[in-house]
Amino acid sequence: MLTMRSIALVVTLCWCPTMLWAAPPPTRIDLDSEHSRPNIADEPRPKAGSKLPSIEVVRQPKPELKPKPKAAIQQQPPKRRVAVKMATKEPGFRVQVDFGWITVPRSLVTFAAQVNQFPDLGAYTLDVSVLRTGRGHHDFGGRLGLTFPQVPAANWYLSTEGAKRPVYTEVDLVGVDLAFTYQYRRLILGPLGINLRAGAGLTIAAGSVKRVQVLPTCAPDEYARCPHWREAATEPNALPSVIWPALRGTAGIYLQFNRFSVSFDAGVRNAIYVGGGLSVSL
Numbered sequence: 001m002l003t004m005r006s007i008a009l010v011v012t013l014c015w016c017p018t019m020l021w022a023a024p025p026p027t028r029i030d031l032d033s034e035h036s037r038p039n040i041a042d043e044p045r046p047k048a049g050s051k052l053p054s055i056e057v058v059r060q061p062k063p064e065l066k067p068k069p070k071a072a073i074q075q076q077p078p079k080r081r082v083a084v085k086m087a088t089k090e091p092g093f094r095v096q097v098d099f100g101w102i103t104v105p106r107s108l109v110t111f112a113a114q115v116n117q118f119p120d121l122g123a124y125t126l127d128v129s130v131l132r133t134g135r136g137h138h139d140f141g142g143r144l145g146l147t148f149p150q151v152p153a154a155n156w157y158l159s160t161e162g163a164k165r166p167v168y169t170e171v172d173l174v175g176v177d178l179a180f181t182y183q184y185r186r187l188i189l190g191p192l193g194i195n196l197r198a199g200a201g202l203t204i205a206a207g208s209v210k211r212v213q214v215l216p217t218c219a220p221d222e223y224a225r226c227p228h229w230r231e232a233a234t235e236p237n238a239l240p241s242v243i244w245p246a247l248r249g250t251a252g253i254y255l256q257f258n259r260f261s262v263s264f265d266a267g268v269r270n271a272i273y274v275g276g277g278l279s280v281s282l
Helices: 002-024 105-112
Strands: 092-103 115-117 121-135 138-151 154-160 163-189 192-213 243-255 259-268 271-282
Touching: 092 259, 105 115, 121 163, 121 271, 138 192, 163 243, 192 259, 243 271
Parallel strands: none
Antiparallel strands: 092 121, 092 271, 115 154, 121 138, 138 163, 154 163, 163 192, 192 243, 243 259, 259 271
16 A cells, blocks of 8 residues: 555656646847847847837935944043243342453553653452343443552653653552443353453543653763652643543353352453452342
8 A cells, every 4th residue: 555655755756847848948038239139039029110118217316325423532621731931030130349450551651651661551450340130141230440550650751852851750540430331141061151241431540640850960871860859840640631431341251150150351441451250149
């Protein structure tokens, strides 16, 4: 007897070939050219001049591209502006005391006083300056100066008609300077700095210069030992003026030690000058 499973197997084997034989053959499509209408086998061709059915092309809208959401940026708090105060020199004062030595060139004395022989002219100087600081490297102020001539009493030989005429001269003077002063100071290497000074003012000559002619009976070779006219021929004040210009222009270096400094200068202070000084900032 046939079972149900055997009957199902027989039906399946008989039905499958029947389905394959009953399937229609595939349709053949020919293309004449690249842009021609396809020819489908067993389909009648349209007649010449006949209108082909219109084909409506519907363009679908492009999908809208939405920008990608940006990652949330954490906002930082605004930067705080810190006011930086530039290091500037605070206004103040500086007191400077200078000591020096001046020498008058002999050629200048010969030209101005018409003398041929005379002792060396030199003097000690003492200056006290009070300067206002705090304007960068520029300081301004006033200067009080004292000059102490060191001229020995001796015969000065004047040029009179080509002959040497001796005049015994005693110098007892003190010069007082009242002047405006400008100073430029700047450190260039550690505690070492440059120092430029200039100024102008007046010099007041206090004292006298006595000039006494020798006795006319003295021989020329005895002028140095002959007595002089002590009273009658004495000129108590032989200076042409007691007020003179006070000029200064010096350059030098200085060493800075906190509030104190030591300076060395050379240049012109009414004459050829060389000296040094001490200063303290207040």
